[in-house]
Amino acid sequence: MAKARDEFAGQPSQRQLRVGELVRKELSDILTRGQISDPDLDGVIVTVPEVRMSPDLRWADVLVMPMGGRDLNVVLTALKRNAKYLRGQVARRLTMKYTCELRFVADTRFDDDDLITRLLHEPSIRRDFADGGIDDDQGEDDRD
Template sequence: MAKSMGEGPGMPSQRQLRVGELVRKELSDIFTRGQLSDPDLDGVIITIPEVRMTPDLRLATCLVMPLGGRNADKVVKALNRSAKFFRGQVSRKLTMKYMPDFRFILDTRFDDDDRIGTLLMQPEVKRDLDAIAEDETDDRDD
């Protein structure tokens, strides 16, 4: 089956995106119901913004963030310890040829965005960005 025009190298296929979203929803339901087997996860509210699937759908990388970011490393370690439990729970809800293994990592995208925003607001960088914007404006006027 040929790839669609919107997919390039390194871009996930529609199937990867669809399965990732199904897995994310099921994990989210498990966390919402409080069906957690690890005492380190008791009372912790966990958000799963994204699940990335490998092309063969055998590994699901789950980006997670505990509410407020408190004890993030401890929560990620506890989730990885309980990965087989979650795999079993999700396999009861989804019908797939192979149930993927789960790997949990901390979602740092928002922190990265804040860091980049802070860097862009530094006086040296802002001065350079303003100069580039002025050059582009002058080029349009000509």
């Protein structure tokens, strides 16, 4: 008998999503209030769009992006330098058996979206759309 979870293999569980959102909210609040005394983070607005939790909830990949995308490497270095402090602040705010280790990663999803948009507007790709090279009804069965 197959496990009920096979169709969702590789996707985060409901618990991972819930804990990730709680950690994201707390980190956003800490960064918004400017509770970190680091000169590289003074006056920098950092957004935290997503936190991805490991299945055992011991690690959290925190996707961050400074407003406007400026000084990304400087901000990432400063956040990594202050990871222990931020972990302690999150631990005080959340009630969990273990507090997750924080790994800060640049959020490149907007850059990826721009790349896909540029690729779709290239002449060779637009020609495929105009020639009918891509069938929108592909995969649908005919029903009368």
